[in-house]
Amino acid sequence: xxxxxxxxxxTLHDCLLGDSRGxxxxxxxxxxxxxxxxxxxxxxxxxxxxLTAVDFLxxxxxxxxxxxxxxxxxxxxxxxxxxKRERLRVRVxxxxxxPNIDSLFDLxxxxxxxxxxxxxxxGISFVGHPxxxxxxxxxxxxxxPLRKDYAxxxxxxxxxxxxS
Amino acid sequence: xxxxxxxxxxxxxxxxxxGNQELRSRSELTAKEVMREVGAVLRMSEADAALLAxxxxxxxxxxxxxxxxxxxxxxxxxxxxxxxxxKGETVLRCKPIIGYLHTGMExxxxxxxxxxxxxxxTRMDYLSPLNSELVFSMATEKLLGIDGDxxxxxxxxxxxxxxxxxxxxxxxxxxxxxxxxxxxxxxxxGWREREVVLRFFQKVTGLRMNHNFIRPGGVAAxxxxxxxxxxxxxxxxxPDRLGEYDVLMTNQPIWRERLQGVGVITQAEAIALGATGPxxxxxGLAWDLRRDMPYMHYDELEFDVIVGSYGDAFDRYAIxxxxxxxxxxxxxxxxxxxxxxxxxxxDKKVTPPPRARIDESMEALIHHxxxxxxxxxxxxxxxxxxxxxxxxxxxxxxxxxxxxxxYRMHVRAPSFVNVQALPHMMRGGLxxxxxxxxxxxxxVLGEVDR
Numbered sequence: 003x004x005x006x007x008x009x010x011x012x013t014l015h016d017c018l019l020g021d022s023r024g025x026x027x028x029x030x031x032x033x034x035x036x037x038x039x040x041x042x043x044x045x046x047x048x049x050x051x052x053l054t055a056v057d058f059l060x061x062x063x064x065x066x067x068x069x070x071x072x073x074x075x076x077x078x079x080x081x082x083x084x085x086k087r088e089r090l091r092v093r094v095x096x097x098x099x100x101p102n103i104d105s106l107f108d109l110x111x112x113x114x115x116x117x118x119x120x121x122x123x124x125g126i127s128f129v130g131h132p133x134x135x136x137x138x139x140x141x142x143x144x145x146x147p148l149r150k151d152y153a154x155x156x157x158x159x160x161x162x163x164x165x166s
Numbered sequence: 167x168x169x170x171x172x173x174x175x176x177x178x179x180x181x182x183x184x185g186n187q188e189l190r191s192r193s194e195l196t197a198k199e200v201m202r203e204v205g206a207v208l209r210m211s212e213a214d215a216a217l218l219a220x221x222x223x224x225x226x227x228x229x230x231x232x233x234x235x236x237x238x239x240x241x242x243x244x245x246x247x248x249x250x251x252x253k254g255e256t257v258l259r260c261k262p263i264i265g266y267l268h269t270g271m272e273x274x275x276x277x278x279x280x281x282x283x284x285x286x287x288t289r290m291d292y293l294s295p296l297n298s299e300l301v302f303s304m305a306t307e308k309l310l311g312i313d314g315d316x317x318x319x320x321x322x323x324x325x326x327x328x329x330x331x332x333x334x335x336x337x338x339x340x341x342x343x344x345x346x347x348x349x350x351x352x353x354x355x356g357w358r359e360r361e362v363v364l365r366f367f368q369k370v371t372g373l374r375m376n377h378n379f380i381r382p383g384g385v386a387a388x389x390x391x392x393x394x395x396x397x398x399x400x401x402x403x404x405p406d407r408l409g410e411y412d413v414l415m416t417n418q419p420i421w422r423e424r425l426q427g428v429g430v431i432t433q434a435e436a437i438a439l440g441a442t443g444p445x446x447x448x449x450g451l452a453w454d455l456r457r458d459m460p461y462m463h464y465d466e467l468e469f470d471v472i473v474g475s476y477g478d479a480f481d482r483y484a485i486x487x488x489x490x491x492x493x494x495x496x497x498x499x500x501x502x503x504x505x506x507x508x509x510x511x512x513d514k515k516v517t518p519p520p521r522a523r524i525d526e527s528m529e530a531l532i533h534h535x536x537x538x539x540x541x542x543x544x545x546x547x548x549x550x551x552x553x554x555x556x557x558x559x560x561x562x563x564x565x566x567x568x569x570x571x572x573y574r575m576h577v578r579a580p581s582f583v584n585v586q587a588l589p590h591m592m593r594g595g596l597x598x599x600x601x602x603x604x605x606x607x608x609x610v611l612g613e614v615d616r
Contacts, residue, residue, distance in 0.1 A: 025550065058573075080561065080563070089552075112439040138268040
């Protein structure tokens with residue numbers, strides 16, 4: 003991460019504003035996630051283009067700006083301002099022991115499917131989501147495939163009537 | 167809600183006590199209050215839906231019916247399934263059910279090197295594979311820090327292929343949209359024209375689809391010697407054919423009756439739902455990443471962003487038809503501007519040595535072998551890069567831990583987000599129009615499910 007610790011770290015709405023390859027990244031604590039996102043909506047970030055997560059189970063030593071404690075999960079929200087033609091990325095640390103975070107549904111209704119995908123793939127719950135169910139995997143699926151401790155492998159398929 | 171200080175000052179100055187009459191800011195409103203949650207989405211799990219089968223039908227009661235459309239319905243463009251709640255023939259609520267084509271491509275992407283990643287992402291949006299490859303390559307290059315060093319020829323080749331791909335994708339939309347609405351002959355014409363573009367792709371990349379041609383560092387090979395003639399023949403052929411489409415569809419009363427006023431979405435809804443591409447532009451907002459947040463050399467070219475005004479299925483059809491014309495205009499300008507030079511970056515870290523060198527140099531052979539077996543290391547970091555694909559904003563988020571494989575590779579698929587607009591477009595419409603609405607969104611299930 004190219005977030006150099008300069009003399010006075012840049013902040014936005016009391017959150018650390020970093021820079022990753024020239025792109026603005028805002029590190030938001032989980033407690034103030036909702037209030038910061040509300041301020042960003044009023045800052046004319048009209049569209050939430052993407053919401054995803056990363057499981058840093060096997061890469062815990064990643065570099066983060068000072069004052070941000072690394073947790074296992076990270077929620078990554080990409081905001082777009084149509085009027086200012088600007089992008090902003092919000093990164094929130096979510097711990098393994100409490101994989102919950104507020105839902106952005108009321109601010110950006112388009113995050114409904116994205117949050118369902120993150121729930122399905124990472125097992126992170128979104129508080130206040132209207133329909134938090136699996137979206138890509140079958141409803142009775144066990145486990146969350148994009149977690150790093152979920153092995154990538156093949157499922158034996160039994161074809162009916164095949165000679166054994 | 168507590169009135170803000172400024173409000174109290176204003177009302178005190180005016181001497182009224184009618185309360186807070188100023189509009190509350192968007193952040194304080196819920197989705198329900200801004201009429202973006204109007205009950206268009208049917209939120210019901212599979213298990214609950216199965217229980218409904220046991221409910222006794224009571225003909226006396228004014229009942230609604232839940233019916234499944236898809237996943238094997240021919241006009242759902244693959245395996246999209248819609249759970250529709252009907253009252254008579256009117257659609258009340260609807261829930262798109264996806265995942266039938268889920269093959270875990272993002273998980274697969276974590277075990278493929280950046281070199282191999284192109285083969286994975288190209289299969290996501292299989293109708294515009296070159297755009298998916300492009301965004302993946304651009305994200306990788308940004309992580310490597312070589313995004314400014316890509317040779318000019320490679321950049322212009324990328325733009326040429328991206329625009330031709332936009333044309334082929336929209337031509338296929340013309341075909342499937344025609345078929346869905348009932349203009350079956352249109353299906354043949356659309357596929358026929360698309361095939362001409364795909365033949366050019368086959369000549370350039372070796373494959374009709376899933377090219378893996380745009381790679382980190384440039385493109386896989388140079389254009390064939392007579393590529394200008396081939397592109398010119400496409401550009402000469404298409405205007406007449408597009409004119410025929412106008413006769414066959416645009417100016418045809420049945421076509422207009424079938425599409426105008428169907429599947430309307432407002433601009434506020436489209437923005438709130440994150441819809442991009444022709445859906446957003448059909449509501450009158452001129453938003454095109456090629457013009458508004460230019461990448462490559464799009465800022466040097468002249469083209470128009472096509473917008474609609476009603477946000478209906480006809481606007482989305484007309485936008486795509488005219489975007490083919492704009493893409494042709496862009497391709498014409500690219501033809502004159504492709505410079506001579508390298509088609510990939512001469513950075514030994516990411517570029518394998520030329521084939522001829524392998525026969526004469528042991529080091530070149532080892533280098534070649536290392537790049538293709540181990541890949542190249544990408545510095546730690548994370549980026550999000552977005553470009554305009556035929557369906558909207560396709561983005562690629564890569565988090566790297568410094569190894570030759572991405573730690574996390576996520577593709578922001580425009581269709582995945584656009585499909586959410588379906589319930590809003592269908593609400594209150596007829597079930598017969600559902601086909602027209604799905605078709606006008608033009609989802610590609612490969613990238614919806616990934």
